[in-house]
Amino acid sequence: MTTTLEPRDAVTRRGIMRAGAALGIGTLAAPYVIGQARAADIVKIGFVDPFTGPYAAYAHNEQLGANMAVDALNAKNGILGRKIEMIVEDTQANVGVGVEKTNKLLDRDNCDFIVGTVSSNVSQAVAQVCAQKKKLCMITGGHVDDITGTHCSWNVFRVCNTTYTVALATAATLVKKFGKRWYFVVADYSFGHALHDNMLAALKSLGGEEVGVSLKPLGTTDYSSELIKAKAANPQVVGCLVGGDDELNLLKQANQFGLSKQIPFVVPLSELETIAALPPAAQAGFWNLEWYWDQPDVPHVADFVKEAQKREPNKVPTARTMFGYVGIHALALAAEKAKTLDNLKVGDALSGLELPPEVALQPGKHYFDPATHQYVGGDFTGEIKAGATYPKLMSDVTYQYATALQAPGVVCKMTTA
């Protein structure tokens, strides 16, 4: 300890520090001040999504859809004649950050509504924060059942399907196609748990059995020990109940171990973003999506795809784009119907609200179930044949309208504000 810091000129540094501090305080205060001045004549929508982390690709498309809806509304009359401003925050697919950002959007920015989320656990946490602060919250993409099931609440609405609906749409087909002995690799958080419960129940009701299960945290990069266990359990099917980059890593390693040639690896709930990122060899097979861009017989879908491609050429919109689009439009429609931004009244208007076909973008009648606040969507199941290229991947797509939203016996006691 014989060295010392070199002495520097104190006056200059103090000067710099003062100037820096003044600048810092100025810049830090400015956005708040400006934000307050403009608050009266705009509708603020807080948008929380995981723009970094394993679900980044999904978040990107949800924001794309939300932006399309906001721009379309602002080009006409906004909401109740007011322009919409979307304030976007990154949750990093992390519950703690999600809670923090939602608090910020409500406390600092005084947002009128909260929209967004991809991972189920963040959805649950965001819904809880909104309930505590009595704000409407439109969950676009967290599938766990209890958000509109046992924990349903006056202020929470959800666009994407429940895991129960997904399991119902896929289990029978998968068992018939591949077999009854299943091994599950499950994302170790609320989404994985819920989908696993529902898949397992469906499997058992079809006479199938589970030969083993592995739980892995979100963001896992190494699935080798799970694959070893899966192989040792000797299943007929490996059900992959993971999403995003985790799904990519799992399928990539299964391919490297040569396992996917011996055992089919199926993903009951998949997304086009992930499929598109897989190597062609891993794309072939049976897939289930919540929305598909290629619906030649359904009006307005082609326009929607064209509009999305204006913003992002060479790509097609996905289920996530639709979730963001529907979420914003539904709030706008409800606010117009209620003729107010008062969250209680908008909530009442949303409950049971049927969306017009240019918003719903899929066949059938689509509305927010008044009993649970769950949007009634659907599933697009189909096959990707060898040689198919993006974006025209799936063939023989069948559409299943979501008839059952929650498992029998699940009771939603709607809370009131």
Add this chain to the structure above:
Amino acid sequence: MVLLFNVSNGLIVGLFYGLMALGLALILMLNNVVNFAHGGFMTLGAYIAYTIEQRFGFWAGLVVGPFAVGGLGLLGERWLIRPMYKRPGHLYTLLLTFGFALILEDVSRSIWGAQGVPFAIPDLLNSPLSDTYFFITGYNVFVVFITGIAAGALFALLRFTNIGIRIRAGMTDLETVSALGVNIYGLRALNFGVGLFLAGLAGVLAAGRLGLDPTMGQSLVLPAFVAIIVGGLGSLPGAILGGLLIGVAAGITSTYWAAASDAVIYVIMGIVLIVMPRGLLGEEGIGE
């Protein structure tokens, strides 16, 4: 059978930890820097290899990635770490490299995107060698092979070349080495570069097996710390040994109690610190 697979799988994972720990320990011992950014440089090496791979194929990427990161290490040492040597204590290099870890992760994300990218490996390596022992894939054998060469070359360098002898001498007593007329600035820069070269190599090898995304390094750098502590402070073979040990321990644990396999390496570290506070191969008086 499952246990056997998990042990050998743990060995591979342990090799990655060991390779990371080796570079970290090298930098720690001569440059006196805990390089928090090691994981960031590892990821960067993998991404550079990925970019090269798109054009020139896997083998070019495998060579260019580590060297690019090693070169960045030389520059970074010169402009950022070297001014810190005259500061007392270790705090500033810790903070500096911590800051760099954050910047590198974010830069990787900005350039290559937040979603993972597919880092392809040659078909030759991309299949198991046997159906029963499906776990022994060509790529795993390749990883063992390359890691062995890298570690062997490093130890040969340290043992038989003039530079290596000076590096080892510098780890023991830098002042005397300097007094003997050795350019210790050059020596330390070179050493830093070599350490990061190993990080880059680990990155490229890991990317072929795991998913390549911006946070890949973050999950490997802390086990590498543990490998150093368990293997013994001040010992390069200890770093590799420590890495293998915790890798295997995690593998065994995942057979019986998968949920504990992440935590078990830290428990092992606790036990080692109680039973042999200097670590397995640690030298007396270092870090105490």
Add this chain to the structure above:
Amino acid sequence: MSGPVARTAILREPAPSAITAGIALFNRHRVSVVIWLLLLTAPVWLPLVGSYIQLGSQVLVFALTAMALNILVGYTGYISFGEAAYFGLGAYGTGLFLKFVAPMTLPAVLAGVALGGAAACLIGPLIMRRRGVYFAMTTIAFSQLFYFIAEHWNELTGGEDGLAGFQRHAIDFGIATLPLHDADFYYFVLFFFALTAGIIAMLLRSPLGHTWLSIRENARRARYLGLRTDWYVWAAFAIAGTLAALGGSMEALLNNFTSPQDLYFIVSGNFVIMVVLGGMGTFWGPLVGAAIFITAQDYLSSMTLNWESFVGVLFVVVVLAFPRGILGLRRNGRNGTKRGQSGRDQRVRA
């Protein structure tokens, strides 16, 4: 070595007289008085400058923890990169108590402090003999142990979903009830912040505090004097951990939520940079550092997805340009002309 320093210290002392002593007393406490006034009136002036009360509470929570960490980093000279572990354990202790034991806020705070404090006391003996970088490495590694326990013990902690389903409850004092809404929760946190500041100020004046300083100045000499420095380091670690747990407990109450993120090592790094940014070994430095860091993060993370780079650049800028921190600079400026004689003082501050 100590001779000349002692002499200049005497020369610096002003001539004793009642008036100058009074002025000196005010001057000496001027900063503290201003800071307490600012803190006490924050709910009034925060909205006026366009900020919000919850951000004030957030700053206090992190400042409290950073002050605790300053005991280790600033006063004892040991760099802990694992403080988030005890912060997070404090949060879990409080959350678990509220959720599973009883919906009572104050006992829940105690539970959090007890959990985090106990962990710090137990880990302390394993790391107290490590020095320098090895101390930092070992603390960060142990913090990951708690992180993984929180992440994987789904039944108890909720795992990756975090611990939800609890909230802070109004405190009934018999004669009055404290509802713990936004503004009065701020004062609730401020009370614990003041408590922490008081405890730390008291400790620094005690023999224990003087021993910490002597370890920071020259640990070897302290050992040769017969001090069992290990156990003094242990005491610093345990106390810092316990107070950090208090900070974590406040964090859990602030958000009505906690998750493994609160234990993550990046959070530990943030605490260290708050201390260094404000000024290591200065009493109010951690508060200043926390205020700047939290406000900047609040602002930047809304403006850009690349906020992580900005935080990283902040680390680099602090190291390169403000190694003594902001309050360290102030001290520097005041003693500017005497730097020649007080070189030693400079060095230990650095």
